[in-house]
Amino acid sequence: MSIVSAELPRQTEPSRAPAIQSAPPSRWSRLSAPAIALLLGILPFWLFFGFHQRATVNGRVVQDSGLNILGLVFAVAGIVMVFRMLRDDGSYGHPPRWLPRTVLAVLAGLVCLFQAGQSLGLYRFDPSEHARDLRVRFLGHPEPAAVAYAGLDVARRDGLAGRAREADEGRLRDDVVTVAARLGAGIVQYNLFSTACADGYRRFGAAALPSFLTEDDRRYIVQAEESTAQRWRNMRCDPRIREAMSGPVIDSIHRDRAILALQARAYSERFGAQPPTTAPIVRAEEITTQGLPVRIGQTVAEAQAALGLSNAPQVDPEWREPALAAADRGITVFFGPDGKVMRIVLDPPFSGTVVDVALGDSLRSINRKVGGATSGDRGINETFVLNSYGSGRLVFRSSFETGTINRIVLR
Secondary structure, three states: OOOOOOOOOOOOOOOOOOOOOOOOOOOHHHHHHHHHHHHHHHHHHOOOOEEEEEEEEOOEEEEEEEEEHHHHHHHHHHHHHHHHHHHHOOOOOOOOOOHHHHHHHHHHHHHHHHHHHHHOOOOOOOHHHHHHHHHHHHHOOOOOOOOOOOOOOHHHHHHHHHHHHHOOHHHHHHHHHHHHHHHHHHHHHHHHHHHHHOOOOOOOOOOOOOOOOOHHHHHHHHHHHHHHHHHOOOOOOOHHHHHHHHHHHHHHHHHHHHHHHHHHHHHHHHHOOOOOOOOOOOOOOOOOEEOOOOOOOOEHHHHHHHHOOOOOOEEOOOOOOEEEEEHHHOEEEEEOOOOEEEEEEEOOOOOOEEOOEOOOOEHHHHHHHOOOOOOOOOOOOOOEEEEEEOOOOEEEEEEOOOOEEEEEEEO
């Protein structure tokens, strides 16, 4: 007897498609909320809507307060966001805490708290000022850019180049020293203004002096700077001073730098970069002239003969005194009530010298040969400077802009 076993057929389960699992959210995307809170605390440093009061005395800020309503709103919103993040993270139904998110949230909260106090006017913090302080500490003060000056004009540059080619060693070095002294004085003056009447951020750096200057030349430059500092130590911040310092003085410093570079380069090419071996300076003890045919005390007839003129004296329109003028030689003689020469005025194109100083020479040449002339003590709206010697018997007039002699007066 056979036993037959029957096995029920197995039922196969229908195949199921694999479930599509969604990717977990990026952990870095969780930093967006604290980043927004941090941004809410930072933006009010530059965004302002509210009330502001600022008072200045003598150009300096003595009061700076106000209420930044927009900043306060942003700061409070950021604080609320941070509070909710720190409260909810890690609780039921929320993602677990993550250190980078927590740290950024705490930082954002601190910034928003600080911003709330600043927006209320309890204190003031300006990031731009602190950035400027760091810039000054590591890179130095930035210099003011030229206002109207755009480089030496062709005529001025050609004139300087011509004199640099033709002047002797002493006169060319005197020109360099005069410009360097005027440049140093201008820098001292502007920096005093920047400190007293502005925030002191923009200042000029000291001028680099050429290596060929003598110790006496360098003392002359230092004296010019010191006399300027003494004169302007109590800088007034009135509109006239501000206008001059914020334009003409800045431009004159840039101009003098360009002139100094041109002259120093020309000197080095002709005479080298080392200081010359010069004899001790000997000052003129009496007034001597070369190339001047007339002298003080001559009669009208004697002056006419010396100048080769036959016309009678005429009233000079500038001096309003009777005078004989030889304009082609730059010589004008003036007569006193006694009919004798009481003054001689020498203008270009006079080519002679007085105490070995000629028209076109610089203040340093006067200083070396007569003494006393300085390129310091910058003035405001001045066009010329007078240097008087020999109890007023000799006067040199120099251009304030160039420091070169453009008139000599003998009395």
